[in-house]
Amino acid sequence: MSDRVRTALGPLELPSPVLTAAGCGGTGRELAPFFDLGRLGAFTTTSVTAQPRAGRPTPRVAETPSGLLTAMGMPGPGIETFLERDLPWLVEQDVRTIVSLAGHSVEEFAELAHRLRGVPGVAAVEVNVACPNVADRGRMFARHPAAAAAAIRAVRDGTRPGTPVLAKLAPDATDIVTIALACVDAGADGLTLINTMEGMAIDTGTLRPALTGVSGGLSGPALRPVAVRCVYQVHAALPHTPIIGTGGVATGLDALELILAGASAVAVGTALFHDPLAVPRVLRELEEALAARRIERLADAVGLAHRPAGFVPPQVRPHEPEKERTP
Amino acid sequence: MSDRVRTALGPLELPSPVLTAAGCGGTGRELAPFFDLGRLGAFTTTSVTAQPRAGRPTPRVAETPSGLLTAMGMPGPGIETFLERDLPWLVEQDVRTIVSLAGHSVEEFAELAHRLRGVPGVAAVEVNVACPNVADRGRMFARHPAAAAAAIRAVRDGTRPGTPVLAKLAPDATDIVTIALACVDAGADGLTLINTMEGMAIDTGTLRPALTGVSGGLSGPALRPVAVRCVYQVHAALPHTPIIGTGGVATGLDALELILAGASAVAVGTALFHDPLAVPRVLRELEEALAARRIERLADAVGLAHRPAGFVPPQVRPHEPEKERTP
Amino acid sequence: MSDTPVQTSATVLTVRQVQDYHAMTLVAPAIAERFRPGQFVAAAVGGAHTARLVRRCFGVHEVKSDYGGTVEVVFADTEPGTGWLAGLRSRDQLDLVGPLGRPFRLPRDPVGCVLTGGGPGAASLFALADTLLRRGCKVHFVLAGPSARQVFGSRMAQRVGDTAAIVTEDGSVGEEGTLDDVLPRVLQETGADVVYGCGPTDLLRTITQIAGELGLPSQVSVEEFLQRTGACGTGLCMTCMLPVHGEDGVTRMVRACADGPVLRGDRVRWSDLGTIPFDALGAPRVLSVTEGGSR
């Protein structure tokens, strides 16, 4: 990997800006046969829950135009097995790992952060606030600034100061900038934009919802324009907060689009299901695209689409790095 | 057209459930060479504004995966020319016409309704609340229940009681059901779901936003899962309010999907740009699909996907048809 | 690394009509060389500008060494994805990933094997038969289906197998009847030691049950379940989960693609497919409150 593609998410330096998105790279073992995992900017885990969860019954997925609808129900082995079995394997392979956490209450988020604290091999913690909040009749944390902020604060408080905490937001909100501001204010060092968007498909054979979950999350290239918009709007408001752009990245030019909008790195999700070699290919294509545009360092491309915008939106400085607090 | 596909939007009976979506059928004259406009369930006009508007500079459109991004800036000849030149032509061709209105303030909505009152050939009035509200720093009416309701009330008050008023909502809201309830409460006789969703594309050649409007509205099949979800959620809450389903309809099965979710009619937008014969084709395919499923009347299919749902969401009765008020 | 899957651009060699099916032969040396019976390939459909992101999976009917290595798949073209495939012509390119999944476990000794199937899925049995025969096993085919259209390879089975029984519900080919009528008889007559199955889920369940009653092990490929539920075929997406109980008695949700598609029939909880059994590891204790799809 050339220096051209080096990037950083705050203090976290990455040799490549192309990561896997949470929940889309399996445990890492499934991708390993296809390419050297060392070529990953980072591997993001499936959101880890406190308890083992089988998730929803099948069908959990439906194909939609240029997209996928999934309602997984947050399946996973639970943090104990994750720490015993999955994380050590990634550490062994020398894979930079971003651990995604999913809680169903603020307390659960705090507990997860606590369990993870000091565990070696955690490059960053991502907080999946697109989780149903049992304390709020199952509404997603990500839809309400205060709820999202509470989840972030719980994880930030429980995590070592040197370890970046990223807030992963969903686009199903009237104003994603407000939610982003609340999360950064609550201590998020960076943002991952975006999670899937709520959609639905009906099986025209059975005349019933195609997914057991009734509605599900829309991902894939269909979603990309929404991801670009969210990254652009949030970067305009928070130009100093690092962003991982996610949503429909399938080619190097897609990655470049998110970077120009303001992302410092991109995560590939659904494209992995279509093309297990997507990450190294996107990286190669991005490298070529930067070279063709004579952009010597990726950092020079971050947010470039904002310049020379006629109208400069109000800018907000990010919070200062927090001092360690007692958890 | 067979009886199988007859439908009704409250008091408005339509021989076919397949309409054109606002802003996507030109003035009607552009479609006429391709098929007999009598085969339209109804023609929905481009949103009519008080004054002539040239709209935004080009480029106004960008292609995205299975979608289109547009930022038009509400172009149109203004209501005066519309009433003199465009509507009479449609009336002459015997085309059932739904007139879409776009105001930038509650007063402008009231004025538009007033100008339209009593004009012959208006089958229904659609209120495009996805308009920037100048009184609210340009935020869309559609994003705030109270603002959307005010616009609807203004149009309902200014429109003859026999003429249905439809509220057309955009999906960029934390909870579309709340907005729909507010609109129905304010007098909407039906709902058109959904308008486009805010998205953005960046031109990887110029490194600048692809549209002069920076962000734009995402339409086309990419959006369909979101439209299905919105129709399903709103129909669950308001089972007696007629819904026109819009968003990514390109085939008869797409139309059926929205109908099963709860729509009594569907409107075809972006597909017309790809396929000017989309409306009669969708109608034919829908008719075949209903026949293949032994569904004798379209009404029997409306909302069918909700049955037998395990969980019945809280249901709200729609408002009673309003008595005539002085405008 | 020769047992790991690859992604490759395969060249279409021929597309032939076989009964109601299309048989497509593809030049894909890296896949042919790695392939073991029971594994499958996943094809990207719709071309370079496709809006369909889910790969379509196919069992491999035959592997040959011509042109460096070819694989043949068999499919009906009734649906959009396979309809597109059927339109490909010689010299076209097809993006393939494979071989994927766990293969059929092969007997160490030259024992008697019954290979049971129906539909295009039965195609996989012929690659298996080939390998078993080369190991000196006896191969007895039992092909079943509602009618002739749904039975692939009846003539081929007669040619290749030591014995071959065909049964259709309408008697349009072979005997009139169902698998229940034929399989126990064939198992008894041939004195087979193991039963292999590939076809519709109901068929697999019947196979498992009949084999179980006779105390025979069964190896079945849950292709149909995988097709209805999966999205990747590579084990990444976790959507193709089915309940399987392990030796420790604990039921776990496993992936049909990466932990299968070949599973021990007696381990699959056939009645609970499409559910999370309450006693499965990680099953919800109460129905959780969720707003739309939690992600």
Next chain:
Amino acid sequence: MSDTPVQTSATVLTVRQVQDYHAMTLVAPAIAERFRPGQFVAAAVGGAHTARLVRRCFGVHEVKSDYGGTVEVVFADTEPGTGWLAGLRSRDQLDLVGPLGRPFRLPRDPVGCVLTGGGPGAASLFALADTLLRRGCKVHFVLAGPSARQVFGSRMAQRVGDTAAIVTEDGSVGEEGTLDDVLPRVLQETGADVVYGCGPTDLLRTITQIAGELGLPSQVSVEEFLQRTGACGTGLCMTCMLPVHGEDGVTRMVRACADGPVLRGDRVRWSDLGTIPFDALGAPRVLSVTEGGSR
């Protein structure tokens, strides 16, 4: 109704390489029969499962009566949409809408005409030349471009036209220079009565200016502008607007596709392309406050 467009599934007859371009001949009788020079066809790209919703438009190079009626289009395959087209083979089907747009207005009398163009867009001029010649007009070609690659049809122009001048900036074919160097001379030498243009926007602007200086009418096809801005080609989407002033002196935003692509050169406000001139009908009086894209 024979002047109204149709939607049709055209069959690819041949795809040939012409210079750096592909020339594709399609069997499309209903389009061929209706076509008038200057009109275009709009092709759906990417196949049945395509994620690309915008049709790609092409001027028609030649119409023939073979096979009931064929149309030929010419394109470079540098971009995704045309790249897909270039991969089509004989007997493939292509979904076409056409003929679309307003044609070149033809002179009533057999006058002298200069046909000016550059790039693949110049293809449209050959169908025009054919019609003009059959009406007894004199046809003088002037083809211009940065280098030989960007000049389509130079040899054909020499064969077909009464005269033909070729000019490239690097002299790789024809004279070295620009249109400014050549067009005024050709107009004077030939005593032409009208100028037709088709090619890049800058070229059209130059043509209009030079024609205007000599008091000649110009008819230009704004294909390039339409390609960069439009989404439908049929006049429905209202995205391809450009400012044109009418006889009444009022500037209106008109559609490049349905009100063009052929426009009177002197009516187009070339400097204001891509803007809404402040004096255009319906121009915003103040920049309106909008949140994102108003729809």
